Amino acid sequence: MHSFWYRANAVLTFGVTMLAAMCTLASISDNFNLPSPSAEVKILNINWFQKQANGNDEVSMTLNVSSDLSSLFTWNTKQVFVFVAAEYETPQNALNQVSLWDGIIPSKEHSKFWIHTTNKYRFVDQGSNLKGKDFNLTLHWHIMPKTGKMFADKIVMTGYRLPEEYR
Amino acid sequence: MGFLGDSIESIRSLQIRQVLTQIVSLGMIVTSALIIWKGLMCVTGSESPVVVVLSGSMEPGFKRGDILFLHMSNDPIRTGEIVVFNVDGREIPIVHRVIKLHERQETGEVDILTKGDNNFGDDRLLYAQGQLWLQQHHIMGRAVGYLPYVGWVTIIMTEKPIVKYLLIGALGLLVITSKD
Numbered sequence: 318m319h320s321f322w323y324r325a326n327a328v329l330t331f332g333v334t335m336l337a338a339m340c341t342l343a344s345i346s347d348n349f350n351l352p353s354p355s356a357e358v359k360i361l362n363i364n365w366f367q368k369q370a371n372g373n374d375e376v377s378m379t380l381n382v383s384s385d386l387s388s389l390f391t392w393n394t395k396q397v398f399v400f401v402a403a404e405y406e407t408p409q410n411a412l413n414q415v416s417l418w419d420g421i422i423p424s425k426e427h428s429k430f431w432i433h434t435t436n437k438y439r440f441v442d443q444g445s446n447l448k449g450k451d452f453n454l455t456l457h458w459h460i461m462p463k464t465g466k467m468f469a470d471k472i473v474m475t476g477y478r479l480p481e482e483y484r
Numbered sequence: 485m486g487f488l489g490d491s492i493e494s495i496r497s498l499q500i501r502q503v504l505t506q507i508v509s510l511g512m513i514v515t516s517a518l519i520i521w522k523g524l525m526c527v528t529g530s531e532s533p534v535v536v537v538l539s540g541s542m543e544p545g546f547k548r549g550d551i552l553f554l555h556m557s558n559d560p561i562r563t564g565e566i567v568v569f570n571v572d573g574r575e576i577p578i579v580h581r582v583i584k585l586h587e588r589q590e591t592g593e594v595d596i597l598t599k600g601d602n603n604f605g606d607d608r609l610l611y612a613q614g615q616l617w618l619q620q621h622h623i624m625g626r627a628v629g630y631l632p633y634v635g636w637v638t639i640i641m642t643e644k645p646i647v648k649y650l651l652i653g654a655l656g657l658l659v660i661t662s663k664d
Binding site: 459 | 546564566584585586588627628629631632
Protein backbone atom coordinates (compact mmCIF):
# COMPACT_ATOMS: atom_id res chain seq x y z
CA MET A 318 0.00 0.00 0.00
CA HIS A 319 2.74 2.47 0.91
CA SER A 320 5.37 1.12 -1.40
CA PHE A 321 7.88 3.29 -3.25
CA TRP A 322 6.04 3.05 -6.59
CA TYR A 323 2.71 3.82 -5.01
CA ARG A 324 4.12 7.03 -3.53
CA ALA A 325 6.03 7.96 -6.70
CA ASN A 326 2.82 7.56 -8.66
CA ALA A 327 0.89 9.73 -6.20
CA VAL A 328 3.52 12.51 -6.33
CA LEU A 329 3.64 12.44 -10.13
CA THR A 330 -0.13 12.52 -10.47
CA PHE A 331 -0.42 15.39 -8.00
CA GLY A 332 2.36 17.34 -9.76
CA VAL A 333 0.82 16.96 -13.20
CA THR A 334 -2.64 17.89 -11.91
CA MET A 335 -1.27 21.03 -10.21
CA LEU A 336 0.64 22.04 -13.37
CA ALA A 337 -2.49 21.58 -15.46
CA ALA A 338 -4.53 23.63 -12.97
CA MET A 339 -1.94 26.44 -12.97
CA CYS A 340 -1.82 26.51 -16.79
CA THR A 341 -5.62 26.69 -16.89
CA LEU A 342 -5.74 29.50 -14.33
CA ALA A 343 -3.01 31.44 -16.16
CA SER A 344 -4.99 31.14 -19.38
CA ILE A 345 -8.27 32.14 -17.68
CA SER A 346 -6.59 35.20 -16.13
CA ASP A 347 -5.99 36.55 -19.67
CA ASN A 348 -9.74 37.11 -19.98
CA PHE A 349 -9.62 39.83 -17.32
CA ASN A 350 -7.29 41.97 -19.39
CA LEU A 351 -9.34 44.47 -21.40
CA PRO A 352 -6.84 45.97 -23.84
CA SER A 353 -7.15 49.38 -25.45
CA PRO A 354 -4.58 49.38 -28.25
CA SER A 355 -4.22 52.18 -30.75
CA ALA A 356 -2.89 52.24 -34.29
CA GLU A 357 -2.39 54.55 -37.21
CA VAL A 358 -1.31 53.62 -40.72
CA LYS A 359 -0.42 56.17 -43.37
CA ILE A 360 0.29 55.51 -47.01
CA LEU A 361 3.23 57.79 -47.77
CA ASN A 362 3.70 56.89 -51.40
CA ILE A 363 2.51 54.60 -54.18
CA ASN A 364 5.89 53.52 -55.53
CA TRP A 365 4.52 51.85 -58.61
CA PHE A 366 1.25 50.41 -59.82
CA GLN A 367 1.00 48.14 -62.84
CA LYS A 368 -0.57 45.14 -64.50
CA GLN A 369 1.48 41.97 -64.49
CA ALA A 370 1.96 39.93 -67.68
CA ASN A 371 -0.64 37.43 -66.40
CA GLY A 372 -3.27 40.16 -66.00
CA ASN A 373 -3.16 40.68 -62.24
CA ASP A 374 -2.78 44.17 -60.82
CA GLU A 375 0.15 44.74 -58.53
CA VAL A 376 0.96 47.76 -56.41
CA SER A 377 3.95 48.72 -54.31
CA MET A 378 3.53 51.29 -51.56
CA THR A 379 5.40 52.85 -48.68
CA LEU A 380 3.64 52.64 -45.35
CA ASN A 381 4.07 54.31 -42.02
CA VAL A 382 2.72 52.23 -39.16
CA SER A 383 2.61 53.59 -35.63
CA SER A 384 0.95 51.66 -32.87
CA ASP A 385 0.75 51.22 -29.13
CA LEU A 386 0.00 47.62 -28.23
CA SER A 387 1.37 47.68 -24.68
CA SER A 388 -2.04 47.02 -23.14
CA LEU A 389 -2.18 43.62 -24.87
CA PHE A 390 0.62 42.23 -22.75
CA THR A 391 -0.17 40.23 -19.62
CA TRP A 392 2.01 37.97 -17.52
CA ASN A 393 0.94 35.05 -19.72
CA THR A 394 1.93 36.70 -23.01
CA LYS A 395 4.92 35.24 -24.82
CA GLN A 396 4.74 37.51 -27.85
CA VAL A 397 2.33 39.43 -30.04
CA PHE A 398 2.25 38.89 -33.77
CA VAL A 399 1.11 42.04 -35.51
CA PHE A 400 0.34 42.60 -39.18
CA VAL A 401 -1.23 45.12 -41.51
CA ALA A 402 -3.54 43.76 -44.20
CA ALA A 403 -5.27 45.48 -47.11
CA GLU A 404 -8.90 44.40 -47.32
CA TYR A 405 -11.24 45.08 -50.22
CA GLU A 406 -14.09 43.66 -52.23
CA THR A 407 -14.11 42.94 -55.95
CA PRO A 408 -16.88 41.76 -58.32
CA GLN A 409 -15.33 38.29 -58.22
CA ASN A 410 -14.36 38.08 -54.56
CA ALA A 411 -16.46 38.95 -51.52
CA LEU A 412 -13.32 39.48 -49.49
CA ASN A 413 -9.68 39.90 -50.35
CA GLN A 414 -7.18 40.09 -47.51
CA VAL A 415 -3.59 40.74 -48.44
CA SER A 416 -0.99 40.97 -45.73
CA LEU A 417 1.39 43.87 -46.44
CA TRP A 418 3.65 43.92 -43.43
CA ASP A 419 4.03 41.87 -40.27
CA GLY A 420 6.24 41.74 -37.22
CA ILE A 421 6.75 39.98 -33.91
CA ILE A 422 6.71 42.00 -30.70
CA PRO A 423 8.69 39.99 -28.15
CA SER A 424 7.96 42.06 -25.06
CA LYS A 425 6.05 44.97 -23.61
CA GLU A 426 9.09 47.26 -23.96
CA HIS A 427 8.87 46.95 -27.75
CA SER A 428 5.11 47.31 -27.98
CA LYS A 429 5.10 51.03 -28.78
CA PHE A 430 6.54 51.17 -32.24
CA TRP A 431 6.80 53.29 -35.31
CA ILE A 432 7.94 51.84 -38.61
CA HIS A 433 8.49 53.16 -42.08
CA THR A 434 8.40 50.39 -44.67
CA THR A 435 7.50 49.31 -48.18
CA ASN A 436 5.12 46.39 -48.36
CA LYS A 437 6.94 43.23 -47.24
CA TYR A 438 4.60 40.91 -49.16
CA ARG A 439 3.48 41.58 -52.71
CA PHE A 440 0.14 43.33 -53.02
CA VAL A 441 -1.30 41.41 -55.98
CA ASP A 442 -4.98 41.23 -56.86
CA GLN A 443 -6.71 38.21 -58.37
CA GLY A 444 -7.54 39.94 -61.63
CA SER A 445 -7.40 43.58 -62.58
CA ASN A 446 -9.64 45.46 -60.15
CA LEU A 447 -7.30 47.77 -58.31
CA LYS A 448 -7.62 51.00 -60.33
CA GLY A 449 -9.31 53.60 -58.16
CA LYS A 450 -10.13 50.89 -55.60
CA ASP A 451 -11.29 51.87 -52.12
CA PHE A 452 -9.80 49.63 -49.49
CA ASN A 453 -9.35 49.25 -45.75
CA LEU A 454 -6.10 48.84 -43.95
CA THR A 455 -6.51 46.62 -40.92
CA LEU A 456 -4.04 46.21 -38.11
CA HIS A 457 -4.45 42.69 -36.77
CA TRP A 458 -2.80 41.24 -33.73
CA HIS A 459 -2.49 37.68 -32.56
CA ILE A 460 -1.50 37.17 -28.94
CA MET A 461 0.59 34.06 -28.45
CA PRO A 462 0.45 32.99 -24.80
CA LYS A 463 2.98 31.20 -22.66
CA THR A 464 0.25 28.64 -22.19
CA GLY A 465 -3.42 28.31 -23.02
CA LYS A 466 -5.82 30.13 -25.30
CA MET A 467 -4.70 32.43 -28.08
CA PHE A 468 -6.44 35.75 -28.61
CA ALA A 469 -6.74 37.82 -31.76
CA ASP A 470 -8.39 41.10 -32.67
CA LYS A 471 -8.01 44.02 -35.05
CA ILE A 472 -8.39 47.72 -35.71
CA VAL A 473 -9.98 48.58 -39.06
CA MET A 474 -8.94 51.84 -40.74
CA THR A 475 -11.05 52.94 -43.66
CA GLY A 476 -10.84 55.51 -46.41
CA TYR A 477 -7.80 54.49 -48.45
CA ARG A 478 -7.91 54.65 -52.22
CA LEU A 479 -5.61 53.45 -54.98
CA PRO A 480 -4.78 55.73 -57.96
CA GLU A 481 -6.97 55.78 -61.07
CA GLU A 482 -4.05 55.14 -63.41
CA TYR A 483 -1.07 52.80 -63.50
CA ARG A 484 2.20 54.47 -62.75
CA MET B 485 -5.72 -35.10 -0.47
CA GLY B 486 -8.37 -33.08 1.34
CA PHE B 487 -6.36 -30.25 2.89
CA LEU B 488 -3.77 -29.88 0.11
CA GLY B 489 -6.36 -29.95 -2.66
CA ASP B 490 -8.40 -27.30 -0.94
CA SER B 491 -5.49 -24.92 -0.57
CA ILE B 492 -4.35 -25.34 -4.20
CA GLU B 493 -7.90 -24.75 -5.30
CA SER B 494 -8.15 -21.56 -3.24
CA ILE B 495 -4.85 -20.16 -4.64
CA ARG B 496 -5.89 -20.94 -8.21
CA SER B 497 -9.28 -19.25 -7.85
CA LEU B 498 -7.62 -16.23 -6.24
CA GLN B 499 -5.18 -15.88 -9.14
CA ILE B 500 -7.88 -16.16 -11.78
CA ARG B 501 -9.84 -13.47 -9.99
CA GLN B 502 -6.79 -11.21 -9.75
CA VAL B 503 -5.87 -11.71 -13.40
CA LEU B 504 -9.43 -10.89 -14.42
CA THR B 505 -9.55 -7.66 -12.39
CA GLN B 506 -6.19 -6.65 -13.85
CA ILE B 507 -7.42 -7.23 -17.39
CA VAL B 508 -10.54 -5.19 -16.63
CA SER B 509 -8.57 -2.29 -15.14
CA LEU B 510 -6.17 -2.29 -18.09
CA GLY B 511 -9.17 -2.25 -20.42
CA MET B 512 -10.63 0.68 -18.48
CA ILE B 513 -7.45 2.70 -18.97
CA VAL B 514 -7.32 2.01 -22.71
CA THR B 515 -11.00 2.68 -23.32
CA SER B 516 -11.08 5.88 -21.26
CA ALA B 517 -8.13 7.22 -23.27
CA LEU B 518 -10.03 6.35 -26.45
CA ILE B 519 -13.20 8.01 -25.12
CA ILE B 520 -11.30 11.23 -24.31
CA TRP B 521 -9.70 11.31 -27.80
CA LYS B 522 -12.98 10.64 -29.64
CA GLY B 523 -14.81 13.09 -27.37
CA LEU B 524 -12.27 15.78 -28.25
CA MET B 525 -12.80 14.97 -31.93
CA CYS B 526 -16.53 15.56 -31.52
CA VAL B 527 -16.15 18.79 -29.54
CA THR B 528 -13.50 20.37 -31.76
CA GLY B 529 -14.83 19.07 -35.06
CA SER B 530 -11.29 18.34 -36.19
CA GLU B 531 -10.06 14.89 -37.14
CA SER B 532 -6.90 15.44 -35.09
CA PRO B 533 -7.77 17.77 -32.18
CA VAL B 534 -4.19 17.97 -30.92
CA VAL B 535 -1.05 18.31 -33.03
CA VAL B 536 2.61 18.36 -32.08
CA VAL B 537 4.80 21.05 -33.63
CA LEU B 538 7.60 19.25 -35.44
CA SER B 539 9.57 22.05 -37.07
CA GLY B 540 10.94 25.41 -36.04
CA SER B 541 9.18 27.31 -38.81
CA MET B 542 6.88 29.13 -36.38
CA GLU B 543 9.57 30.11 -33.86
CA PRO B 544 9.72 31.90 -31.53
CA GLY B 545 5.98 31.46 -31.09
CA PHE B 546 5.87 27.69 -31.35
CA LYS B 547 8.92 25.55 -30.84
CA ARG B 548 9.48 21.93 -31.71
CA GLY B 549 7.74 19.76 -29.14
CA ASP B 550 4.96 22.19 -28.24
CA ILE B 551 1.37 21.08 -28.73
CA LEU B 552 -1.52 22.95 -30.31
CA PHE B 553 -5.22 22.42 -29.81
CA LEU B 554 -7.18 22.64 -33.01
CA HIS B 555 -10.73 23.70 -33.65
CA MET B 556 -12.69 23.36 -36.85
CA SER B 557 -15.73 25.58 -36.76
CA ASN B 558 -17.89 26.87 -39.57
CA ASP B 559 -16.46 30.35 -39.17
CA PRO B 560 -14.64 31.37 -42.32
CA ILE B 561 -10.86 31.40 -42.27
CA ARG B 562 -9.21 34.83 -42.10
CA THR B 563 -5.68 36.14 -42.41
CA GLY B 564 -3.53 35.92 -39.31
CA GLU B 565 -5.03 32.65 -38.14
CA ILE B 566 -2.70 29.72 -37.65
CA VAL B 567 -4.00 26.76 -39.63
CA VAL B 568 -2.95 23.16 -39.93
CA PHE B 569 -3.06 21.92 -43.48
CA ASN B 570 -2.29 18.87 -45.53
CA VAL B 571 -0.64 19.26 -48.90
CA ASP B 572 -1.27 16.61 -51.58
CA GLY B 573 1.68 14.26 -51.70
CA ARG B 574 2.90 15.09 -48.20
CA GLU B 575 2.07 12.95 -45.23
CA ILE B 576 2.93 15.29 -42.38
CA PRO B 577 0.55 18.21 -41.80
CA ILE B 578 2.04 21.70 -41.59
CA VAL B 579 1.22 24.44 -39.04
CA HIS B 580 1.55 27.92 -40.56
CA ARG B 581 -0.10 31.32 -40.60
CA VAL B 582 -2.49 32.61 -43.28
CA ILE B 583 -1.10 35.74 -44.94
CA LYS B 584 -3.34 36.11 -47.98
CA LEU B 585 -6.92 35.16 -48.59
CA HIS B 586 -9.40 35.56 -51.41
CA GLU B 587 -13.02 34.53 -50.84
CA ARG B 588 -15.34 34.05 -53.84
CA GLN B 589 -18.45 36.17 -54.08
CA GLU B 590 -21.13 33.50 -54.55
CA THR B 591 -19.67 30.11 -53.72
CA GLY B 592 -17.67 31.28 -50.71
CA GLU B 593 -14.71 29.19 -51.85
CA VAL B 594 -11.40 30.43 -50.55
CA ASP B 595 -7.86 30.72 -51.88
CA ILE B 596 -5.38 30.74 -49.02
CA LEU B 597 -1.67 31.48 -48.91
CA THR B 598 0.30 30.59 -45.80
CA LYS B 599 3.74 31.34 -44.38
CA GLY B 600 5.72 30.24 -41.35
CA ASP B 601 6.55 33.13 -39.03
CA ASN B 602 10.20 32.12 -39.00
CA ASN B 603 10.46 31.41 -42.73
CA PHE B 604 11.72 33.97 -45.17
CA GLY B 605 9.27 33.35 -47.99
CA ASP B 606 5.71 32.10 -48.33
CA ASP B 607 4.75 28.44 -48.60
CA ARG B 608 4.34 28.07 -52.38
CA LEU B 609 7.55 26.04 -52.43
CA LEU B 610 6.02 23.57 -49.97
CA TYR B 611 2.79 23.15 -51.89
CA ALA B 612 2.38 20.56 -54.62
CA GLN B 613 4.04 21.31 -57.96
CA GLY B 614 2.33 24.27 -59.59
CA GLN B 615 -0.11 24.82 -56.72
CA LEU B 616 -0.55 28.49 -55.89
CA TRP B 617 -3.28 28.42 -53.25
CA LEU B 618 -4.70 26.18 -50.56
CA GLN B 619 -8.42 25.43 -50.64
CA GLN B 620 -10.80 24.73 -47.78
CA HIS B 621 -10.38 20.96 -48.11
CA HIS B 622 -6.66 21.17 -47.37
CA ILE B 623 -7.33 22.74 -43.97
CA MET B 624 -7.52 20.35 -41.01
CA GLY B 625 -8.19 22.97 -38.36
CA ARG B 626 -7.08 26.22 -36.83
CA ALA B 627 -4.98 26.49 -33.72
CA VAL B 628 -6.83 27.92 -30.70
CA GLY B 629 -4.77 26.77 -27.73
CA TYR B 630 -1.15 26.20 -26.91
CA LEU B 631 0.79 24.12 -24.40
CA PRO B 632 4.59 24.07 -24.33
CA TYR B 633 6.91 21.03 -24.19
CA VAL B 634 4.23 18.34 -23.76
CA GLY B 635 4.71 17.07 -27.32
CA TRP B 636 8.27 15.96 -26.61
CA VAL B 637 6.82 12.74 -25.23
CA THR B 638 5.47 11.74 -28.63
CA ILE B 639 8.51 13.04 -30.52
CA ILE B 640 10.84 10.94 -28.40
CA MET B 641 8.58 7.92 -28.71
CA THR B 642 8.35 8.11 -32.50
CA GLU B 643 12.03 8.79 -33.02
CA LYS B 644 13.34 6.32 -30.44
CA PRO B 645 10.88 3.39 -30.51
CA ILE B 646 12.96 1.54 -27.91
CA VAL B 647 11.81 4.10 -25.31
CA LYS B 648 8.21 3.37 -26.22
CA TYR B 649 8.62 -0.40 -25.81
CA LEU B 650 10.47 0.05 -22.53
CA LEU B 651 7.75 2.33 -21.21
CA ILE B 652 4.92 0.03 -22.29
CA GLY B 653 6.76 -2.95 -20.86
CA ALA B 654 7.40 -1.24 -17.53
CA LEU B 655 3.79 -0.05 -17.27
CA GLY B 656 2.48 -3.49 -18.17
CA LEU B 657 4.73 -5.09 -15.57
CA LEU B 658 3.57 -2.57 -12.98
CA VAL B 659 -0.09 -3.27 -13.70
CA ILE B 660 0.39 -7.04 -13.59
CA THR B 661 2.48 -7.10 -10.41
CA SER B 662 0.58 -4.48 -8.44
CA LYS B 663 -1.63 -5.90 -5.71
CA ASP B 664 -4.23 -3.39 -4.61
